[in-house]
Amino acid sequence: MQLFNVYSLYPVEPVRGSGNYVYDAAGTEYLDLYGGHAVISIGHAHPTYVEAIREQVGRLGFYSNSVENSLQTELAERLGRASGYDDYRLFLCNSGAEANENALKLASFHTGRSKVLAFSKAFHGRTSGAVAATDNPAIAAPFNRTPNVEFVPLNDIEAVRAKLATREFAAAVVEGIQGVAGIHCPKDEFLRGLRAAATETGTQLILDEIQSGYGRTGRFFAHQAAGIRPDLITVAKGMGNGFPIGGVLIAPHFEARPGLLGTTFGGNHLACAAAIAVLKVIEQERLIENAAAVGGYLIGELRKMPALQQVRGRGLMIGIEIDGSGAEFRRRLLFDRRVFTGGAGASTVRLLPALSLRKRQADDFLERFEATLRQQPRN
Known part of the structure; x- marks a missing residue:
């Protein structure tokens, strides 16, 4: 018996998680800014x-x-x-x-x-x-x-x-x-x-x-x-x-x-x-206050990037409208920069990280995101 296809799958299998990171069988570390579709609220394996x-x-x-x-x-x-x-x-x-x-x-x-x-x-x-x-x-x-x-x-x-x-x-x-x-x-x-x-x-x-x-x-x-x-x-x-x-x-x-x-x-x-x-x-761990603070910082920094069309959301629920294919952007962010993100529509990158995301991790993401953005083909 085979599985019934439900989603288009990335060829990546996380086998272990810790906080805001997941790891594949080879030990490759990925920064998780998606939280398994907003499910991981307090971090992996707390x-x-x-x-x-x-x-x-x-x-x-x-x-x-x-x-x-x-x-x-x-x-x-x-x-x-x-x-x-x-x-x-x-x-x-x-x-x-x-x-x-x-x-x-x-x-x-x-x-x-x-x-x-x-x-x-x-x-x-x-x-x-x-x-x-x-x-x-x-x-x-x-x-x-x-x-x-x-x-x-x-x-x-x-x-x-x-x-x-x-x-x-x-x-x-x-x-x-x-x-x-x-x-x-x-x-x-x-x-x-x-x-x-x-x-x-x-x-x-x-x-x-x-x-x-x-x-x-x-x-x-x-x-x-x-x-x-x-x-x-x-x-x-x-x-x-x-x-x-x-x-x-x-x-x-x-x-x-x-x-x-x-x-x-x-x-x-x-x-x-x-x-x-x-x-x-x-x-x-005062994670609601953390979500407000780190989310507000993240939204503010993203809105400073002139190449972005729009940044929407509150706290750690963020939609980033890019110029070009959102799916291709997320693929390159995952495979070139080792960051998990989500999508919504043709050109939106969706961020739903655990509420435990820290400012240093947000800064790490911003650096990887901006590097990927510089390589993004424009419509």
């Missing part, structure tokens, strides 16, 4: 994280959600304190797409409505409901297409108000920062207007913080820069630092009826141990 998983798997790796699990309670309490949402409740699942599926379902149950408002270029996952709210026809099969999801441009508050005024929408779902689209930020005043329009029409506001949350932007959640509180917040990626886990933060006004939501693997003992360790390290 000793606190490794020990937490090792200790837990030696005691109990799994039991079903039909019994009490005090690790879930501890995780919910820690996440509530860290995020400022200690009055919300937590549903634990396995991935970002699953978190969005359940958030959409909760909104529909709560309102009795069936329609969802989403935004142009949005990405919310590849499962049925999540991909229906994703503005990418290439990954939405005919089965996923539904008239129950409508799209309007990001930051167009008048378009939002016109749609929600019909009072047909169970939810409006928006990313804290659009990641797959190329790091596009909703304006703070737009998010405040969206919150007001949703409240006025009984629409539940879902903030997809799967990529932009967990300290990445210099706040625990990206939307907190706008001073709003959504009804539902979805999380995953950096939550487990590589161990699969996701969740929905649920406002107090939602009914918690047994059987409304369910999961076999969600919130299992190993996943909770990993997620608790992540929150401990984020707090102890």
Whole structure:
């Protein structure tokens, strides 16, 4: 049997990681400015994280959600304190797409409505409901297409108000920062207007913080820069630092009826141990403050480079618009300069490093990036 092709693969296999570096079998060191697609939040192989998983798997790796699990309670309490949402409740699942599926379902149950408002270029996952709210026809099969999801441009508050005024929408779902689209930020005043329009029409506001949350932007959640509180917040990626886990933060006004939501693997003992360790390290090492400081420095230095078309983002969630092929640029950055980065669209280089990135590593990246930029063919 062969693997089903999913992604175009670089001929590089990291076999070991440490902090902000990964290594192949030959021992070649790569500076990791991608973090496995924003998943590595506290750095590769952090000793606190490794020990937490090792200790837990030696005691109990799994039991079903039909019994009490005090690790879930501890995780919910820690996440509530860290995020400022200690009055919300937590549903634990396995991935970002699953978190969005359940958030959409909760909104529909709560309102009795069936329609969802989403935004142009949005990405919310590849499962049925999540991909229906994703503005990418290439990954939405005919089965996923539904008239129950409508799209309007990001930051167009008048378009939002016109749609929600019909009072047909169970939810409006928006990313804290659009990641797959190329790091596009909703304006703070737009998010405040969206919150007001949703409240006025009984629409539940879902903030997809799967990529932009967990300290990445210099706040625990990206939307907190706008001073709003959504009804539902979805999380995953950096939550487990590589161990699969996701969740929905649920406002107090939602009914918690047994059987409304369910999961076999969600919130299992190993996943909770990993997620608790992540929150401990984020707090102890002040990684949110570090993301704000180092990310701000990195964005500022990149914006000084005249050859770049645009630099977008907040904290350590950065999109760099270059003149020419982004894919070819990233390939040369990887093979000539030993730096992992990500892409989004034809000409965007995406940076999603661990929140532990230090200024000296940022300077190292800037030097390698600028050297590659000097060799970039122009359109």
